[in-house]
Amino acid sequence: MNTFRRSIIKLLLASSAVTAASLLGVRTAFAAVWNKTGFESKSSSDALKTLGVSAPTASRDIQITAPEIAENGAQVPITVTSKIPNTQNISIVVDKNPFPLSSTFEFSSGAESYVSTRLKMGQTSNVIAVIKADGKYYTATKEVKVTIGGCGG
Amino acid sequence: MAEPMKIRAKMEGDAADVKVLMSHPMETGQRKNEKGELVPVHFIQSVIATHNGKTVLDVQWSQAVSRNPFLGFRVKGAKAGDKITINWTDTAGDKSSIDTTVAA
Numbered sequence: 001m002n003t004f005r006r007s008i009i010k011l012l013l014a015s016s017a018v019t020a021a022s023l024l025g026v027r028t029a030f031a032a033v034w035n036k037t038g039f040e041s042k043s044s045s046d047a048l049k050t051l052g053v054s055a056p057t058a059s060r061d062i063q064i065t066a067p068e069i070a071e072n073g074a075q076v077p078i079t080v081t082s083k084i085p086n087t088q089n090i091s092i093v094v095d096k097n098p099f100p101l102s103s104t105f106e107f108s109s110g111a112e113s114y115v116s117t118r119l120k121m122g123q124t125s126n127v128i129a130v131i132k133a134d135g136k137y138y139t140a141t142k143e144v145k146v147t148i149g150g151c152g153g
Numbered sequence: 154m155a156e157p158m159k160i161r162a163k164m165e166g167d168a169a170d171v172k173v174l175m176s177h178p179m180e181t182g183q184r185k186n187e188k189g190e191l192v193p194v195h196f197i198q199s200v201i202a203t204h205n206g207k208t209v210l211d212v213q214w215s216q217a218v219s220r221n222p223f224l225g226f227r228v229k230g231a232k233a234g235d236k237i238t239i240n241w242t243d244t245a246g247d248k249s250s251i252d253t254t255v256a257a
Contacts, residue, residue: 032211034198039215075219094217102217105226111202111209112168116225120181120217150219151183 038101044093044128047101051091053130053137059084062140064129070121073150079116084133087113091132096125098151122151158251162237169231169255171202173224173239181216197222200241204228233257 038050048056065079080090089106090113097120105115113131121127124145131138162171175197182194200212202224210226228237238252 032213034213039213077223079225097217099215099217102215104213106211107209108211109207109209110204110229110231112227112229114225114227115210116172116223118219118223120219151181151217 032106035101035104038104039099041101042099044095044100047093047099048091048130051101051104051130051132053091053132056130056137056139059131059138059140062129062131062138064127064140064142066127066142066144069145069147071147073121073123073146073148075118075150076121076144076146077116077118078127078144080114080129082113082129082131082133082138084113084131084138087131087133088135089132090115091130092117092119093128093130094119094121094125095128097122120150121146122149158239158249160237160239160251160253162231162253162255164231164233164255164257165227168227168229169204169235169237170227171225171237173202173251175200175222175224175239175241175249177220177222177241177243179216179218179220179222195244197241197243200224200239202226203236203238203240204231205235231255 035050038047041047061083063081070076091104092102093100094102102119107113126141126143128141156176159174162169177197180192180195184192186192196216197214201208202210209228233255235255236252240250242248
């Protein structure tokens, strides 16, 4: 089988796996299956592919609150608010981290499209919020400067 | 898990504002202990928050979330007296949970 056909089949399989996983995640009382491939991806683009993100639209309706300069890279407070209607989930990617995908948050039954948490950042990096709303993807970015990196080691 | 989770849920406008502080080392697997040995990976992977029994938030975390993780979220349409529960599971299969009542 030639390489082109093989890559198309791979793409179809990958997208159906993502669809199956997201169907499972939304309707059961149990946690969605942990996105191992995504969390172990070494680049932001690979990580986003595992989330099924394609061609996200930059949006001003996503607000990322984070310090301009994080003194302690081990504890960087990040808040993401999405004003996009029917926001389904928020993912947070720290572009320069060894494993950029840091967290995903799936909303249902009245949860507001807002999350606040604290992340480790290895160095100054863009923090990228990716929102899925009505099946479409949107993104916003904020650069956070880090004086002392927080990834350990 | 040195200390139990702390949670506070309070009405703010028409939403319950919930803040949770979990106790967990969130080891990345990159850190070395005093003996120079690598401390193995050990972090909370999954957190589920429910409001009156219904799942409102399904969270997946990596080792990039800070030690003693903090989680803040809001539930629209909640009322004082409603029940919020938090359940987490980590890479070692350990679990912890806490529940609280939304304060006015």
